[in-house]
Amino acid sequence: MSEAPPNIVLHAADVIKNFGGLRALSDIDLQIEEGKTHAIIGPNGAGKSTLLNVIIGRLPPTSGAVVFDGTVLTGKAPHEINQLGISRVFQTPEIFADLSVLHNVMAPAFARRDGAFRINMFSAVSRQTEIREEAESLLRDFGMWERRDDHSGALSRGDKRRLELCMCLIQHPRLLLLDEPTAGMSRHDTNTTIELLKRIKLRGMTKVIIEHDMHVVFSLADKISVLAQGRIIASGLPQQIKDDPRVQQAYLGGAAE
Numbered sequence: 271m272s273e274a275p276p277n278i279v280l281h282a283a284d285v286i287k288n289f290g291g292l293r294a295l296s297d298i299d300l301q302i303e304e305g306k307t308h309a310i311i312g313p314n315g316a317g318k319s320t321l322l323n324v325i326i327g328r329l330p331p332t333s334g335a336v337v338f339d340g341t342v343l344t345g346k347a348p349h350e351i352n353q354l355g356i357s358r359v360f361q362t363p364e365i366f367a368d369l370s371v372l373h374n375v376m377a378p379a380f381a382r383r384d385g386a387f388r389i390n391m392f393s394a395v396s397r398q399t400e401i402r403e404e405a406e407s408l409l410r411d412f413g414m415w416e417r418r419d420d421h422s423g424a425l426s427r428g429d430k431r432r433l434e435l436c437m438c439l440i441q442h443p444r445l446l447l448l449d450e451p452t453a454g455m456s457r458h459d460t461n462t463t464i465e466l467l468k469r470i471k472l473r474g475m476t477k478v479i480i481e482h483d484m485h486v487v488f489s490l491a492d493k494i495s496v497l498a499q500g501r502i503i504a505s506g507l508p509q510q511i512k513d514d515p516r517v518q519q520a521y522l523g524g525a526a527e
């Protein structure tokens with residue numbers, strides 16, 4: 271019996287991005303399978319953040335298109351793309367510094383995906399209880415429970431990143447984009463985050479992860495694409511990428527870990 275073809279949830283097709291005379295992305299063809307963790311790696315300046323910004327609508331591609339679950343994202347505003355089920359954890363955490371940790375996690379859940387706002391007080395109250403319980407459970411999972419009433423602006427960089435991850439997860443995205451999710455974390459917090467991201471995977475969430483830390487990449491990725499000078503030079507299973515001489519040449523400086 272032949273295997274069913276994988277469900278491609280996101281497809282960046284023939285994407286080119288120029289900044290003036292600089293070509294940051296060239297002929298990108300990237301397919302992300304549903305339920306998988308796809309890492310994008312590459313040296314500094316390779317175009318990883320630009321690619322993520324094109325996917326989430328922060329940058330328009332010069333040409334080409336990004337399609338998410340049959341919907342063309344190109345031309346849509348970032349909030350519309352978010353409402354379709356794509357969330358992103360940024361390199362610099364974007365949190366509400368004046369709110370408590372718990373309220374930060376609860377806030378994104380009130381922004382309904384269809385943009386509607388319910389005035390029915392009874393459903394609003396029960397919804398609020400539901401959201402609070404889920405936010406509390408996420409904070410427990412992420413080891414942030416003790417800090418739930420703290421002022422978010424006072425958190426360490428690593429804690430802000432974990433907080434932002436909780437803020438994404440409460441939106442139940444279909445696709446989670448992680449831009450260096452463990453940057454600024456201690457090795458212990460990095461390992462805790464790896465374990466949590468593995469658990470999210472068990473819930474079937476698709477993830478695209480940009481990461482410099484090879485320990486994180488090889489702990490999490492089902493598939494890896496390597497960007498160098500704006501082009502995808504290799505795409506495959508982690509072991510294939512490790513063994514690929516082009517990757518060792520371009521990214522790992524001639525010696526894979």
Ligand SMILES: Nc1ncnc2c1ncn2[C@@H]1O[C@H](COP(=O)(O)OP(=O)(O)OP(=O)(O)O)[C@@H](O)[C@H]1O
Pocket residue numbers: 289292294312313314315316317318319320321
């Ligand atoms: N807004 C911009 N305007 C002009 N050039 C840009 C802009 N954003 C990125 N670039 C350039 O595009 C290229 C790709 O940058 P990008 O930040 O996407 O790389 P990266 O792989 O994410 O790098 P890093 O790992 O250092 O974050 C670089 O040459 C960068 O200088």
